[in-house]
Amino acid sequence: MPEGHSVHRIARQFARNFVGRPVQASSPQGRFAEGAAVLQGREMLQAMAVGKQMFLEFEDAVWLRVHLGLYGAWDFAGEIVADATIASANGRMGQTNQRGTDLDEAIFDDAGENSLTSIGAPRRTRVHVRMSEQTSGLSDEGDEWPPPVVGQVRLRLLNETTCADLRGPTACALQSTDEMLATIAKLGPDPLVGDVDEGEERFVRTVRRKPTPIALLLMDQAVISGIGNVYRAEMLFRARVEPHTPGRDVPEEVVRELWRDWVRLLSIGVETGQMMTMDGLGEAEYRAAMASRDDRHWVYHRAGLPCRVCGTEIALEEIGARKLYWCPSCQR
Template sequence: MPEGHSVHRIARQFDRNFVGHAVAASSPQGRFAEGAAVIDGRTATAVRAVGKQMFLEFDDDLTLRVHLGLYGAWDFAGEILVDPTIASANGRMGQTNQRGTDLADDPILDDAGENSLTSIGAPRRTRVHVRMSEQTTGLADDDDVWPPPVVGQVRLRLLTDSTAADLRGPTACELQTPDEVAATIAKLGPDPLVDDVSEGEERFTTVVRRKPTPIGLLLMDQSVVSGIGNVYRAELLFRARQNPHTPGRDVPEETVRELWRDWVRLLAIGVETGQMMTMDDLDPGAYRRALASRDDRHWVYHRAGLPCRICGTEIVVEEVATRKLYWCPNCQR
């Protein structure tokens, strides 16, 4: 499931390529035919992400709400416009120790052959697949055909004169009125990139400190805090050296506050780099390796059976509410 950083990056992509443009909409699969007919021909006026949900606004106070869920994905094709705040980034937001790691002229390709710093980067005709880590599938075989042919089960296609976005397999794809949008967002916990950071910290701390629910479950509860998924949950808890089974009300207040502040930092890094970078104090070589491979960018996530990077204890994995929880039983006692 895409975590908060990916959804914010997707929203930025829509802001660059769709907002201000008249949009042709269709439902090749047929499951959103009525909604697509309502959108068709309207102008996209604004877009925002809140946690794991995106809200694309059209004229006449109409909003498309999309929650990708476990299986949803966006495919972009066409002229993909550059975002200088991401494409020119060198991956150092919040990583003060990374100075001197100049990545602009020496791209780092990850396991999928993508340079995440310029993901959906400079204008080009290409096909881009956006999931958890915004993987690029490379140049399409049919890149001279416009609009590109529909491939597979596409719930919704949005099309401008030069850019196409195909939505597949979302948990939610619906039209909402302003009141319905407000009601949806009111049910979500604070998002550091949307809400006032200090107010968000107070909301998060107050809710967590009164709950008997384990902190490992609370961090995944989108009504408590928006955007955290399985990867960030495991990494935040390890970075705080916090046992995931401790009831929220028993977690020291300062630890709860530090979890929020750390989420503020990690989310900003994720949006900038396109990767869930959760390790600090990396030298330039280690930082490059971390950008290139998930195996080198996390403390505990996906490391079951491997030694803890700090104490050497074997990392364990548990099934908690149908999701895998990775943690170190020594560092997080």
């Protein structure tokens, strides 16, 4: 499932390529035909993310809410404006990421991702499929416009230069402004939305009154927005917190540091497109980490391997139906 940094980057992509333009909307799959008919011809006014959910505003106070969930992804085609680069390419954002951006400092990781311009959390099998369809940044579809529909596309948004196809989302629904605000009100604070200090106080108050293990609280989107399995494991290790500690028993200063660490890590994730959670790396180490996911994290996906700090075997268990990685020595 894409974590918060991915969704913020997807929203940024919509802001660059769609906001301020009318869209053609369709549902090739047919499951969102009525909603697409409402969006047809409307100008997109705003794109924003809150945690793992994205909200696109259209004329006449119509909002599109999208939650990618475990299997959702956005496929972009055509002219994709990424930072200062305009690329004619295909790009997937969500489970995989942007394609075709050609930078002098590109670093390709072990799944073929350009780490410095990545958008999402890559899924290796889809990455390989996407790469196999490309030639010099272009898919086999060539210059055909709009590009042919491939697979089960829930929603296609199209303007004169860019196409965005949504596949497999957990949620894709139209909302009024009041409904959108009600949805956001149920979510925990996001460091990139609203006042960061107010978000900290809200997070601290919530955690400090809960008997729930802190490992579960960090994954609860009503407590804090955007954290998934990777960031959860890494943040707990970085703070040296025993994952099973009830939230109310975690010292207040530690809870505050968890929030502030999320502020830092989310910012890094949005800017780099990668969940880089190791600090103090030299230039060569940093480039190696960007090129290999195994070198980006302290404990995540390292079950049975020695802790990078103390050498203790990294533990793996299931908690809340998700895998938890942690060091039984460093996190006592």
